[in-house]
Each structure stands twice: as structure tokens, then as C-alpha cells.
Amino acid sequence: MTTPLIECIPNFSDARRPEVIDQIVAAIQSVGEVKLLDRSSDLDHNRTVLTFAGSPAGVEEAAFRAIQTAASLIDLDAHTGEHPRIGATDVVPFVPLSGTTMDECIAIAKRLGERVGKELNIPIYLYEAAATKPERTNLENIRKGQYEVLKTEIETVSNRKPDFGPSKLPKAGATVIGARNPLIAFNVYLTSDDVSIAKKIAKAVRQSSGGLRYVKGLGLLVDGRAQVSMNLTNFRETPIARVVEFIRREAERYGVGIHHSELVGLIPQEALVDAAVWYTQLDAFSPEQILESRLFSSPTADTSPNGGASSSAGNGPSFIEELAAPTPTPGGGSAGAYAGAMGAALVAMVSGVTMGKKKYAEVEAEMQAIRVVAENLRKELTQAVDDDAASFEVLMAKFKMSKETDEQKSARDAAITQATLNAAHIPLHVSEHAVKVMELALKCAKSGLQSAISDAMSGFAMARASLTAAGYNVRININSLEDKSLGDRMLKELANLEKAADKLEAEIQVVMKERGGI
Secondary structure, three states: OOOOEEOOEEEEEEOHHHHHHHHHHHHHOOOOOEEEEEEEEEOOOOEEOOOOOEEEEHHHHHHHHHHHHHHOOOHHHHHOOHHHHHHHHEEEEEEEEOOOOOHHHEEEEEEHHHHHHHHHHEEEEEEEEOOOHHOOOHHHHHHOHHHHHHHHHHHOHHHHHHOOOOOOOOEOOOOEEEEEOOOOEEEEEOOOOHHHHHHHHHHHHOHHOOOOOEEEEEEEEEOOOOEEEEOOOOOOOOOOOHHHHHHHHHHHHHOOOEEEEEEOOOOOOOOOOHHHHHHHHHOOOOOOHOOOHHHHHOOOOOOOOOOOOHHHOOOHHHHHHHHHHOOOOOHHHHHHHHHHHHHHHHHHHHHHOOOOOOOHHHHHHHHHHHHHHHHHHHHHHHHHHHHHHHHHHHHHHHHOOOOOOOHHHHHHHHHHHHHHHHHHOOOOOHHHHHHHHHHHHHHHHHHHHHHHHHHHHHHHHHHHHHHHHHHHHHHHHOOOOOOOHHHHHHHHHHHHHHHHHHHHHHHHHHHHHHHHOO
């Protein structure tokens, strides 16, 4: 099960006061279900772009708090900068990443827009996929004339009335909120300080004036150098390499070249890979040839006949990063399942390296069977990493159910009870699998390759840790039930598993002394 993930990339009209941006960042990070991914400020633009991602509800709340904070700290009447803007929080796009759809992002944009308009009295315009009018799809149409012109026209021109909020600009200006696909904010600096050249190239490259499709561009003077500032709205249809070469050819017409380029915020890896392939002319390139892709692939992404489907949360480095993030999930239950998966992987490794050795011909069949079972357990435990996180999110959602009437309260209580029991069942299954891994690890320690005995023992230790962590999660869920008797059977099963684990622990201690000399 894929955890729903949405990205938000709000742009704020300030960069010259880091203390202001610090407070906006703090507002975002005060929401536990999101993670700040990037902070990018440009002093000439006097603009900061923040990137964060998380659960749909968490991202929506974090965006509101950021807008609220920016409105209290940024005065558009006192703002100057090269980049067009109409608000303290100028634009707030939502992007579906995984387990979500564009429709969900549109719904978030509309809910947030209505809330900001009502609670903060900030005019809101919806754009891109969330636009309510065709002419508001493009951001530049909404920002025409910037804050200074909109200040007057919002009160007098009918087609400049906002979608939500008052038809009057406060000092925080207006905010544009929407939903879109991933966008690359990309700037190219020229070997010239002649901004007119940058403006001519920007006109040539942008789609609105006959240039490349999915490219928006402006010519600016930044750091004393002419800059073509662009947004690439569909890098698959118009690759970044094609844009760079277009600008290079246009620049040559005016006797200048490309000095350097820069990214604002984050870029999808796919876009960089496409550029590298284009420039190196790797016509027969396959993404599987990327070293890091192989190294960081999920433990279950196996090319052997016993390989399985990958788990998004089971991806090594990314899972550890997710575990360290200030979000409720993944948590201890997922970590316990992951430890069990590591234990099973070590068992599979030890049995695998034992197979085919003449000295261990007598246990060949046993090791083959152990490897098959260990691989199956590895897949089950890797899947449990996601399942545990998902069950917790479902439980949290039940707590948000309405409880205004007696009927609603009753339905909410029943739903919470069922979700709690489910949240306890998953770590109980992890406990069962963990004990099975311990049994296999003990067999490998007894009969497997002598030089790999420490790996078998490490696999046992990982499985024991998995059982311990899973046990905590079973008990904490059962103890939260109003009627704890509903969990009696599960607690009894858990106690039996722990007794079995204690016996296995005593046995492997003997093996450690006999075969390992420990």
C-alpha cells in the first residue's frame, strides 16, 4: 500500500530578511505530517521558494500556517524585487507525488483557498488545474500588472474579482493557489549585462509568444548579469536540454553565450538523466544502468526467480530518512517490521552462501528450503512496513469522524475500535513472522557456512528486535481499547510467541559458544 504523498512549493515575496523566512519555515515544520525538502532564496528577486511534502491533510494545514505567518510579516507596499508578484505568499501549487491524484490536489487548493479567504481576508485566485476560468489557468494572466495594478483593478474590474476572499487588497496582497504537475524552475545567465538580450531570448523561448511548448520565460537583470528566468511545466514533452540549446543558439545571434545556469528548488531525477543522455548521446541507455538506482532499490527488488515487488517504505536509505522525519508515520511498528525483513534477508544470505559448498552437501536440501521460506518472510515483513504505517493513518482518520449526534458518536466509536484492532493485528503478524525468522536463523547458525555464523546470529538478533518492537505496538493498541477483553486472544498469542523466542534465544546462545567460540 502506497502512502499518499503531496508536494507543495509556495513562493514568498521576501528573501532579504532571513528571520522572516525562518518564521515561515517554523510554521510549516510545526505540522508533524510534513517534511521540508528545500529552501531557496534569491536576493535580486527578493523571493523565497520553499518545498515540502507529506500527507494530504498535513500539507494543506502547513500551507495555511505558512500563508498566515507570511501575511503577518510581509508588507507588499514596502516590497521591491525583480520577480513579478501580487502577494506576500505569491503562489501556492500542490503537486501529486504518490498515492494521490490531480483531483485530490485540486480539492485541497479549493478548500485552502476558501479558508484563507474567510479566515485571513486575503483575496484568492485559483490557477492551473484548479482554475475556475480558462484565462486564469496561466499564472502570468493573474499577475498582470503585479500588486500595484491589481490593488486598483480588483475593486473596479469585474474579471479581476478573486475566487475567494474580499475584492480589496490588504498589505499582504493576494495569493494564487492551484494544482499542477511537477515544474522545473530554471534560470540561464548570459555572458552579458544587457537585459534587453535576455528579454528577447525569453520572448523567443516561451510558449506564449511562439517558442517552445511548456516553457514560461522572463528576461531579468540579476547579480549584474542578464538572466533568462523560466518555468518548465512539462519536462517530458520539452526536455531541459532542448531548452538550453535553444537559448544557446538564440544567444549566439546577439554575440553572447551562456555563462551558467541554476535551479530554484528541486528537480526530478528523470529530468537530469534525460539531459545527461541527450548530451552524451547514449542512444541505447536504460535507467537500470544507473548505479545508485541499483544500490538504493528495495530489498524486494530482486532479479532472481524468488524476487518480489518493491515496497515504497522498504527502500533502504529513503526509509531511514522517513523514519527520522518529524511525522507520525512510519514509526516503531514499521521499524520493527523492517528489522524483521533485515533478519530474513540475512538468513537468506547465509543459506545461499552455504548452498553449493561440497563440505555442506549434507545440508544442501535444508538450506535450499530455508532460503525459499526466508525470501517469502522477507517479502511479507517488507510489506508490513507499509501496512503498519497505513493502519495508523486509518486509525487517525477515524478519530476525525463527526461526533455531533449520538448516532455519529456510536459509529465513530465502533470505527475507532475496529481500526485499533486492525492496527494491533499487523504487528501481531510481524511477531509471528519474526519468530519464524529466528527459527531459520538458528538452523543456519547450527548447520550453515562456518564463516557466516555471525551473519546468522545477526539475523537472529534483528528478528528478536522485530518481535520486541512489534510486541510493544500490539500492547499499546490493545491497552487503548475501552473494552480491553477484545484483545485478550491477541495478547495470549503474543505471550506464547515470546516464550518460544526465549527458548530459541537460549539455544542460539549454546550454538554461539560451540561453533562461534563466543
